[in-house]
Amino acid sequence: MQHAPSRCCWRLALLRAAAASLLLAPLLLLAPVTPVSGTSFVKACGAQLCVDGKPWYFQGANAYWLIDYVQFDRGSVDIFFDWANKFGLKVIRLWAFNHRMPYQWGGYDETQFRGLDYIVDSAGRHNIRLIVALGNTWTAYRSPQDYMRMAGVDPAGKDLLDFYSSEHVRHFYRDHISAITQRNNTYNARRYKDDPTIMMYDAMNEPRCPGCVDTSSQAQVRGFLAEMTSHLRAVAPSQLVALGTEGYFLNSYEEWNSGAGVRCEGEDWAALAGTSSIDVTVVHAYERQMESVPPKWYQCDFDCYANFLIQYLSVHQRIAAGAKKPLIMEEYGLILPQYTADQRVQLFQLVADNLRWMKSTGGAMAGVMFWNAAVGNVWDDGYNVYLDGPVVKPVPVPAPTPPPQPPSGVTPAGPVPTPAPAPPAPAPPPEPSRAPIVANTETLTDFLRGPQRAACAEAAAKWWLPIWTNSWAYTVDTTALAKRTATYTVLSVLRDTSNALYY
């Protein structure tokens, strides 16, 4: 997910948050928690995550906005982690980069770095672990172009593949990884690499390379990712190493992709899962990743998406187990108002059921993290779940009583108006013979290799349909799911899952 408030809204969000945190403070019940400091690092043990040698399954969330809010209100960070504890969110994910972090090769804004220090220290005090991403494919906060410029490579006329293949960029990025992991936290004098609060690093968030499907460009991308994950493992050997991948398939399992053009993002998930320098495999799953699907090439609706997701997770769980690596669903969520609040509850329940099933069977999916946990008036990108919102579903206001109708058979007084001629029925839209190739439109820039992706997707559409149709199955009874969750809220699902998982 690339969402981040634009600069205009970011400032507004800061003001709102300042007001919100004042309101929140008196509402908190502070439960004593054992700090992470002094406890163990989370380890991979086969295809599971372990703490102190015992399998560990968790629910968690993303909260990228912490790096903004911490700049003006340290208290809001503590308040947020208190709320996270209340709902058993044991792991929080955020960026370890910011607008001026770095601002040049080796140059990090000390104020922004101290903000991250505070978040890490506060998480440790609250017994919450962190996953931090070290870079981003998207433009939020620090883009690949920014990294290229800082590495002395002019991005003009170049693209993402040049980012991955440049020796200068690779050198720069290795140094960036070292700078973060070697940081001495100003709040607890502990190096990040030695702090069990930081459970895992994503060497990069959503490392796509659109259109990079040929052997040579794949070698460049995978070479970059292998180099950065190996470097991470060398400089931070106690912590877990991962990539914030979305889960897209390229050279195998393409029938499980969410559309014909998905393989064109250049992510060969099954191959990456086998990379020796990666400890944990990762998926990010959103309904917006779905292209139109057969048989009629409708946009996949919620029912369709729920069924797709279960199959998508299931195949990733099987591959992860085969590679003897745990799997974390690092991002999922449902945007409102395009979908309903009830559908969001259903999605969360579906994911929670899967997690509980994984725990009971010792499965590879060790944790699930929704996008995006928030409190107070944190800016909402449409995906926010407010932990300080109502846990009990509000009773719907009854519809107003309709005005009395005349008894049947009685003709209303007055002339009967002549009905206006019905407008001609709109012609049904022509049914396309294959998926409209619509990627996220914001990805279709030249730098992000939009034209190369489009060409690749056109080609894939010609053969993808039959293999997808063959593998597709409806296995989720969404009517029963809706009935079962009718009185639930997202927060009640989180609370109940927490009780079932940890006690």
Ligand SMILES: *[C@@H]1O[C@H](CO)[C@@H](O)[C@H](O)[C@H]1NC(C)=O
């Ligand atoms: C971090 O810095 C403090 C203050 O300069 C110092 O006392 C401490 O030893 C440093 N910690 C490490 C792990 O280097």
